[in-house]
Amino acid sequence: MGLTCQSCGKALLNDKFNIKLGNHEAFVIALAGNPNVGKSTVFNALTGLKQHTGNWPGKTVTNARGHYTHKDKEFMLVDLPGTYSLLANSVEEQVARDFICFGKPNATVVVVDATCLERNLNLVLQVMELTDHVVLCVNLMDEARRKGISVDLDTLQKSLGIPVVGTTARSGEGLTNLMDEVHDISLGLKITSPKNINYSKDIEEEIKGLVPKLENIFGNTLNPRWVALRLLEGDQTLLDSIHQFLYTEIYSNKDTEVACFYE
Ligand SMILES: Nc1nc2c(ncn2[C@@H]2O[C@H](COP(=O)(O)OP(=O)(O)OP(=O)(O)O)[C@@H](O)[C@H]2O)c(=O)[nH]1
Numbered sequence: 001m002g003l004t005c006q007s008c009g010k011a012l013l014n015d016k017f018n019i020k021l022g023n024h025e026a027f028v029i030a031l032a033g034n035p036n037v038g039k040s041t042v043f044n045a046l047t048g049l050k051q052h053t054g055n056w057p058g059k060t061v062t063n064a065r066g067h068y069t070h071k072d073k074e075f076m077l078v079d080l081p082g083t084y085s086l087l088a089n090s091v092e093e094q095v096a097r098d099f100i101c102f103g104k105p106n107a108t109v110v111v112v113d114a115t116c117l118e119r120n121l122n123l124v125l126q127v128m129e130l131t132d133h134v135v136l137c138v139n140l141m142d143e144a145r146r147k148g149i150s151v152d153l154d155t156l157q158k159s160l161g162i163p164v165v166g167t168t169a170r171s172g173e174g175l176t177n178l179m180d181e182v183h184d185i186s187l188g189l190k191i192t193s194p195k196n197i198n199y200s201k202d203i204e205e206e207i208k209g210l211v212p213k214l215e216n217i218f219g220n221t222l223n224p225r226w227v228a229l230r231l232l233e234g235d236q237t238l239l240d241s242i243h244q245f246l247y248t249e250i251y252s253n254k255d256t257e258v259a260c261f262y263e
């Protein structure tokens with residue numbers, strides 16, 4: 001038995017993230033990335049002046065939302081705080097993690113800096129572990145060209161197993177391609193297959209043991225492999241967020257199983 005839609009999807013966006021979908025048909029798109037890679041520039045270029053800002057509920061971190069229309073479909077873009085990881089070491093990381101994990105956006109765009117890909121890809125791999133619905137936006141392509149750096153977008157796409165788009169958000173270059181990819185992922189017209197990171201044999205064994213138990217508790221609501229990894233790390237913040245976002249349903253349906261993870 002999984003969770004009901006009372007506690008997930010659009011009702012949860014409204015209740016827990018204070019995000020109201022004006023048009024109930026709008027697709028929700030999260031914009032993630034390291035600090036200073038051009039997320040807000042992408043956000044502003046796509047949404048123009050049609051944006052709302054506030055704080056994430058209970059947090060001092062800014063929450064910006066805006067709409068755009070592409071191919072007759074409406075998209076709500078949510079600009080997440082800049083983070084280097086999703087390991088919830090800071091309020092910003094926790095907000096970004098919780099939104100991707102529990103807000104269930106239709107797609108997550110990870111914006112990276114084309115001039116320092118290596119540092120940025122850490123976050124990309126973490127988002128890919130959490131969700132299949134990812135598009136990689138390699139921004140600052142003009143800066144990369146200026147520095148003589150060439151980025152092989154095709155190879156990157158094949159290696160990661162997700163759509164990759166090169167952009168110069170400041171001038172608008174590549175943004176139509178980005179909207180095309182987001183459209184296709186959100187409507188299920190393109191299925192991605194993000195490459196899994198394989199961990200050492202003992203960790204993989206532990207994951208194998210935990211996944212069926214987690215599937216039994218969470219159904220399709222949370223990615224069981226990702227939750228298993230967090231449990232193995234002893235990430236208390238995820239348990240707190242599960243408690244905060246999914247508490248009622250899980251406790252009414254599955255109290256014994258979840259309780260054991262809290263002990
Ligand atoms: N040359 C160039 N500069 C860009 C591009 N995109 C953004 N910038 C500049 O990069 C700087 C940072 O852009 P932001 O959009 O604020 O970056 P951000 O990721 O939202 O930053 P945080 O919210 O602080 O994490 C700004 O000065 C932008 O004008 C681009 O494609 N090319």
Ligand SMILES: [Mg+2]
Nearest residue numbers: 039040041079
């Ligand atoms: Mg910003």
